[in-house]
Amino acid sequence: MNLEDTPARARLDRALDDLAVTFHGMTARADETQCTCHWGGADELALLKVPDLELAPDLLRRTWSAPDWSDHGAVLRRVLPQFARALVGGAEAVTTKAEVGQSFARGRWQQWPVRQRDVVEEFLHAWWAHSLTAPAPAIPVHDLLVLCAEASATLTPWLAAWEALDHPTADRHLAEAAAIWTRDLLDDELPWPTWHDEDPLRTELVTWLARHAPIRLRAHDTLLHRIRLAALPTPARWEDPHWPVPRLTPSPAPPAPDRRSGT
Incomplete structure (x- = not known):
């Protein structure tokens, strides 16, 4: 069976199709303008006022990332079907997810x-559900959570979906995410730059990890200590017998192939 032939992938494909149907024919406003020095030329701007025309990848990226459209919503609707497929396919994998x-x-x-x-x-929920059980999603789950939280101004539905999912791949993604997040959470910082109120997001994330991770990550003793410490207030954190927190040991690299044997 094709590993992508799953109910979660089918749901995501339907969501992408619905975006294409719903935003068919959308354009930027006729009077939309943009800086020719920093964004692009008049010919490129004119393309945004033509419906359903596929944009070159560089133009697509400049378009959705520009912060100064007079009507960003109209521009986003114009590019959204192509933009969503590019995101799911990993074309924007190097982009800051926030x-x-x-x-x-x-x-x-x-x-x-x-x-x-x-x-x-x-679309966001279908993409999230698919990525949680995908062995190697195009955008890592910890990055996709940042994207969804920034897009929706909340962590709650995304964390709830993760918690409700009893799946070994979702648990592996959780271990990878927690190892990254605790570096900042131990310093009382949210692990990504946000447009929203940082303190409630950080508190919700660390509280959720402290409640949920021990159930799913029993084999990760050092990581669980880091999560527990991050959830403690200071100075109790610094007075805990497990502080200073131990470093996480990276997984060993696979052995190099033996070229003499052809393996």
Whole structure:
């Protein structure tokens, strides 16, 4: 069976198709302008006022990431079907995920007409559900959480979906994410730059980890100590017998192939 032939992938494909149908024919505003020195030329701007025309990857990226459109929502609707497929396919894998989520937030998609809002929300949830059980998602789960949280201004539904999922791959993603997040959480910092109120997001993340991780990560003693310490207030954290926190040992690299034997 094709590893991508799963109910979660089918749901994601439907969500992508719904984006294409819902935002078919959308364009930027006729009077939309952009800086020719820093963004691009008039010919490129004109392409955004033509519906459904595929954009070159560089133009697509400059378009969704530009912070100064007069109507960012209209521009985002124009590129969203292509943009969503590029994201799912990993074409934007090197992009800061907070920046992608903030582009959604700038578009104020949660204030769009009901049908448009619903298909964007379903796309994000379908993508999240698929990535949680995908062995090697194009965007790592810890990065995708940043994208979804910045796009929606909340962690709650994304963490709830993760907690409800009893799956070994989701647990592996959790261990990888927690190892990255605790570096900042131990310093009382949110592990990504945010447009939203940082303290409630950080508190929710560390509280969720402290409650949920011990159930799923029993074999990760050092990581669990880091999570528990991050959830402690200071100075209790520094007075704990497990402080200073031990470093996490990276997994050993696989042995190099023996070229003499042909393996």
